[in-house]
Amino acid sequence: MRIGELAAQAGTTTRTLRYYESRGLLPARRDAHGYRTYDERDLKLLRQIRTLQDFGFDLEETRPFVECLRAGHPEGDSCPASLAVYRRKLDELDALIGELRAVRAQVGAQLARAERARNELAADALVPGGPEPRCELGGQER
């Protein structure tokens, strides 16, 4: 199997595969013409990398999984180093989700406050002597 076919099988690009090779993550054999050659095991390695990438793992974080597979283990996560990466990632995800929820709460509170302020201004404008300050409270000046 050559690089184009492997890329197609894994739903990625030849550029990506060459990049992985440059990072030492997915080295390739060469045929008589210098073309890269891959087999089914490479496809399995590649799929492992892609799955983790889709989860948001850095490329370096996929390395233990790849090495685990290459060492002959049935799954990329059959090795302690891979499990350690899983656990670290879970911690990172929990931390990130926590931060994002805090931000979401803050932004939501700001929106609510700003909308309340606008409504109070609109109410003020209706009471005293007709709409005058206006700002751009929802309509255009003619």
Next chain:
Amino acid sequence: MRIGELAAQAGTTTRTLRYYESRGLLPARRDAHGYRTYDERDLKLLRQIRTLQDFGFDLEETRPFVECLRAGHPEGDSCPASLAVYRRKLDELDALIGELRAVRAQVGAQLARAERARNELAADALVPGGPEPRCELGGQER
């Protein structure tokens, strides 16, 4: 107030202020020597930008808030365009948090499955004829 002092007041750097100016976000007056000059209103604009940046807003997303303040409104979020950015950000945050929670669940499930597999292998190794396959199930080969 010159650029160094404004940066210090806002807890940022001169490089950042020049960058904002290059983006047209925080233009500066110049004194006789060509030095950038700022006042308290610029500090308020800058604080608005920094707050939103801390929330994870893109620089471009802070523009409506800055323009709103410069238009004379009491708060950066006193204008409809700012509220629209808030709402869009809330949607983005909700979507992102949802994705991260899904990923977290997947990674957690993978970790649980992998740990279960390792325990089963360890149990198998204890039953038949003594520990032989071993892998690297927690110990070293001497």
Next chain:
DNA sequence: CGTTGCCTTGACGCCCACGTCAAGCCGTAC
């Protein structure tokens, strides 16, 4: 007079996972 410290513009570096283009080789189909 020199040193220090603030300011100026310009430009390259960084990070990360590639995209994209260039120039050229190889084999096959027409």
Next chain:
DNA sequence: GTACGGCTTGACGTGGGCGTCAAGGCAACG
């Protein structure tokens, strides 16, 4: 012959928000 598709290496581009020099101007202090 030549057009085409796939492969090779090399190298520059992307995005965002700056960091980090480089080379020089201006003012105040001693």
